[in-house]
Amino acid sequence: MAADLRCPACDRTYDAGPDEPWRCDCGHPLEFATRPLPDRPAPDFAELDTRDGLWAFEEFLPVRRLVSLGEGFTPLVDADDWDAQFKLDCVFPSGSFKDRGATVTLSRAAELGVETVLEDSSGNAGAAIAQYAARADVDADIYVPADAKQSKLAAIERAGATPVRIEGTRQDVTDACIDAVESGEGWYASHAWNPAFFAGTQTFAFEVAAQRDWSVPDAVVAPLGHGTLFLGAYRGFRALSDAGWTDAMPRLLGVQAAGVAPVAADLHEGSDAERNDVADGIQITDPARGDQIRDAIEATGGDAIALDAASTRDSLDALHRSGFYVEPTSAVAVAGLRAYRERDVLDEDADVVVALTGSGLKS
Numbered sequence: 001m002a003a004d005l006r007c008p009a010c011d012r013t014y015d016a017g018p019d020e021p022w023r024c025d026c027g028h029p030l031e032f033a034t035r036p037l038p039d040r041p042a043p044d045f046a047e048l049d050t051r052d053g054l055w056a057f058e059e060f061l062p063v064r065r066l067v068s069l070g071e072g073f074t075p076l077v078d079a080d081d082w083d084a085q086f087k088l089d090c091v092f093p094s095g096s097f098k099d100r101g102a103t104v105t106l107s108r109a110a111e112l113g114v115e116t117v118l119e120d121s122s123g124n125a126g127a128a129i130a131q132y133a134a135r136a137d138v139d140a141d142i143y144v145p146a147d148a149k150q151s152k153l154a155a156i157e158r159a160g161a162t163p164v165r166i167e168g169t170r171q172d173v174t175d176a177c178i179d180a181v182e183s184g185e186g187w188y189a190s191h192a193w194n195p196a197f198f199a200g201t202q203t204f205a206f207e208v209a210a211q212r213d214w215s216v217p218d219a220v221v222a223p224l225g226h227g228t229l230f231l232g233a234y235r236g237f238r239a240l241s242d243a244g245w246t247d248a249m250p251r252l253l254g255v256q257a258a259g260v261a262p263v264a265a266d267l268h269e270g271s272d273a274e275r276n277d278v279a280d281g282i283q284i285t286d287p288a289r290g291d292q293i294r295d296a297i298e299a300t301g302g303d304a305i306a307l308d309a310a311s312t313r314d315s316l317d318a319l320h321r322s323g324f325y326v327e328p329t330s331a332v333a334v335a336g337l338r339a340y341r342e343r344d345v346l347d348e349d350a351d352v353v354v355a356l357t358g359s360g361l362k363s
């Protein structure tokens, strides 16, 4: 039985099924009605079967493993030049952390018997959904901006998904995709709205904690657009704590692109800087789960800041010269680590994990 859905804002519930709504009647994003937790103590690392990849943590997931490419257990490595640990979420079948969400979302689609999935993205999420749809043998329509670069569409087209080009702004692309969902053309496999996607990105936290023998870092620094990884990490660390597998929560520190930084602008004055087009993967003006992002920051003593193109580019160069071949948007988190230390948000000796979210091979 596939898990039912519930609205955290108004408590309405919805039965699972291929025609389930993509959001609540009240407008809020939906969650799963149940949140599974293991009823055993944390296992030793050697007891985890890492051949299962991130599905080694299936007992935390409200979805059965049906569609997988062996993803997960990305490396956690020391980055001495930055006095931090980097979680290499650039090491995935489609080249980004979005595979964490895509494997769970397409598994959910398979549970429900969905025939066509829809997504709007021109970048990593579109490629991840296209590849996992191919693995699941379901159709995928990926809505993209009309001016999306052909190089970004290649992974979508080669996987057999259909790019649907939409003129206008990024919001126009989302609106066109939602119109298609509401007119019955398919199930919305959105990395911003679908709760299965966030169930998947929780596994970032499970892996980090397991790889550190269940010690939680003082802080996690991650890029922040729709909060797909940021919220997933929060939920994962919360679930570990609720299961008694860990005994602390990390501070969640987000880094946004200057000029398109709604969360940072709420927390700090003067965020009207020149637009950072280097970190183009996180230019989201109105995140679907903005209230939940703000709650996660408040609950963990976290923060969000906006950084400019120059500091992002400097960090990208430094990463590449150190062997970390990531895409430009990933570099904003590393630039953020430096900025958080300079602003004394982080102590010099703070134990920090930074997420490197996407490979440079596609960019």
Ligand SMILES: [Zn+2]
Residues within 6 Å of the ligand: 007, 008, 009, 010, 011, 012, 024, 025, 026, 027, 028
């Ligand atoms: Zn509601």
